[in-house]
Amino acid sequence: MKTSYYRWQAPGNGKIFDAPLGEASYMNTRTLSVLHFIQEKKRVSQAEFEREIKAYLEKNSEYENNNSTPAHFYRPLLFLGFIKMSESKLIELTLEGDKFLYFYEQKNYLKCKKYILNQLDNTKYPNIATKDIKLQLFPFRILFKILLQEGSRGVSKEFLKEQLVYIKESDELLHYAATKELSKIEVHTEYDKFYTWVVNSLVNIGILKTIQNYYFIADDIEEEVKRLYENLSYESLFFSDESLLCQLDGKTAHERYKRDARLISEAKRRDAYSCVISKEHKTFLSKGENYVEGHHVVPMFQQKNYSFELDDVRNIVSLCPTCHREMHSGDDKRDILLKVYSINEEYMKENSVTLNELEKMYFCIR
Ligand SMILES: [Zn+2]
Numbered sequence: 001m002k003t004s005y006y007r008w009q010a011p012g013n014g015k016i017f018d019a020p021l022g023e024a025s026y027m028n029t030r031t032l033s034v035l036h037f038i039q040e041k042k043r044v045s046q047a048e049f050e051r052e053i054k055a056y057l058e059k060n061s062e063y064e065n066n067n068s069t070p071a072h073f074y075r076p077l078l079f080l081g082f083i084k085m086s087e088s089k090l091i092e093l094t095l096e097g098d099k100f101l102y103f104y105e106q107k108n109y110l111k112c113k114k115y116i117l118n119q120l121d122n123t124k125y126p127n128i129a130t131k132d133i134k135l136q137l138f139p140f141r142i143l144f145k146i147l148l149q150e151g152s153r154g155v156s157k158e159f160l161k162e163q164l165v166y167i168k169e170s171d172e173l174l175h176y177a178a179t180k181e182l183s184k185i186e187v188h189t190e191y192d193k194f195y196t197w198v199v200n201s202l203v204n205i206g207i208l209k210t211i212q213n214y215y216f217i218a219d220d221i222e223e224e225v226k227r228l229y230e231n232l233s234y235e236s237l238f239f240s241d242e243s244l245l246c247q248l249d250g251k252t253a254h255e256r257y258k259r260d261a262r263l264i265s266e267a268k269r270r271d272a273y274s275c276v277i278s279k280e281h282k283t284f285l286s287k288g289e290n291y292v293e294g295h296h297v298v299p300m301f302q303q304k305n306y307s308f309e310l311d312d313v314r315n316i317v318s319l320c321p322t323c324h325r326e327m328h329s330g331d332d333k334r335d336i337l338l339k340v341y342s343i344n345e346e347y348m349k350e351n352s353v354t355l356n357e358l359e360k361m362y363f364c365i366r
C-alpha cells in the first residue's frame with residue numbers, strides 16, 4: 001500500500017485562492033469564474049463542464065490554456081463544498097457556494113472568508129475531490145485546533161509540511177494535547193501538495209498569517225475560530241463510521257453552541273402544548289400537559305453559517321414525537337417544512353432565510 005493513501009491530499013492543481021479575496025489575481029479570478037459558470041448553468045453535467053469550461057475561462061478570466069485537465073477546475077471547489085456532484089455526475093452550487101458568490105458580489109469579503117472557514121470546517125477525508133484515501137478525519141478542524149493550542153507560539157512550517165498531513169488517529173493528538181510534544185506524529189519529508197497548495201492558499205487569502213517560518217490564525221477571524229474550536233473535543237476531529245457523521249455533527253453543534261432550555265419551555269407554552277402541524281396530534285400527559293418536543297426550525301448546526309441567533313424562541317416550534325422524527329428522518333420533508341416555515345415566516349423573512357434555503361439545510365439534519 002502506498003503511503004500517499006494515508007496522508008492528507010490536495011485537490012486539483014494549484015491553489016484555490018492566491019491573493020486576498022476581492023483581488024483579481026490569477027487563481028482568484030479562475031476560481032470565481034468556475035463558480036459563475038456553474039451558477040449560470042444552474043446544473044451542469046460533468047461531461048458538459050469538461051467540454052465548455054476552458055473556453056468559458058479564456059473568455060471570462062485571465063486563464064491561459066495549459067495542460068490542466070478540466071477536473072482540476074472543479075475539484076478544489078468540490079473539496080471546499082462550494083459545489084456538489086450527484087451520483088449521476090451533475091454539478092451544482094451548494095447553499096454555501098451560492099452565499100459565497102452573493103457576498104463576493106456585495107464585496108463583503110470578511111463574510112466570504114467566514115464561509116470559507118465554515119466549509120473548511122466541513123471538509124473531511126475521505127473526500128470526493130481527492131483520490132481514494134484511507135483516513136477518517138476533519139483535516140482543518142485538526143489544523144485550527146492545533147493553531148489555537150499553540151496560540152502566540154505559532155506552528156512551524158516544518159510541522160505543517162512534515163507532520164500535520166500525516167496525522168491519522170486521535171491518539172496522536174491526544175498525546176500532543178497531554179505532553180505538548182509531537183513525537184507520536186511521524187516525520188516525513190516528501191514533497192507535499194497539501195502544504196504548498198492548501199495551507200499557502202489559506203495564507204494568501206488571509207485566514208492564516210505567517211511571521212518568519214511560523215503560522216498563526218489571522219487577526220480578523222481569530223474570534224470566529226475560537227468560537228468554533230475552543231470547546232470542541234478531540235473526538236469531533238475524527239470519525240470511525242461515515243454513516244454516523246450526521247450524529248457527530250449534532251454533537252459538534254452541542255459542544256459549540258449553548259442552548260437555553262427555557263426557550264424550549266417558552267415555545268411549548270406559547271404553542272399551548274400542541275403539535276404545530278396539527279392540533280389533533282395528541283400524545284400523552286407529561287407534567288399535566290400534552291407531551292410535545294421543541295425543535296429548532298433553522299437547525300442549530302447551521303449557526304456557524306448565520307450571524308443571527310438561532311437559539312431564539314421564534315425559531316422553535318412544538319412538535320409531537322412523530323412529526324419531530326419526520327422532521328429529522330423523513331425522506332420527503334417538503335410539506336412539513338412548508339408548514340413550519342409559514343408559521344415562523346416573520347422570523348425567516350427578518351433574517352432573509354428563504355424556503356428553498358431551509359429545504360437545503362435539511363439535506364442532512366442532525
Ligand atoms: Zn429537532
Ligand SMILES: [Zn+2]
Pocket residue numbers: 275276277278281319320321322323324
Ligand atoms: Zn405532529
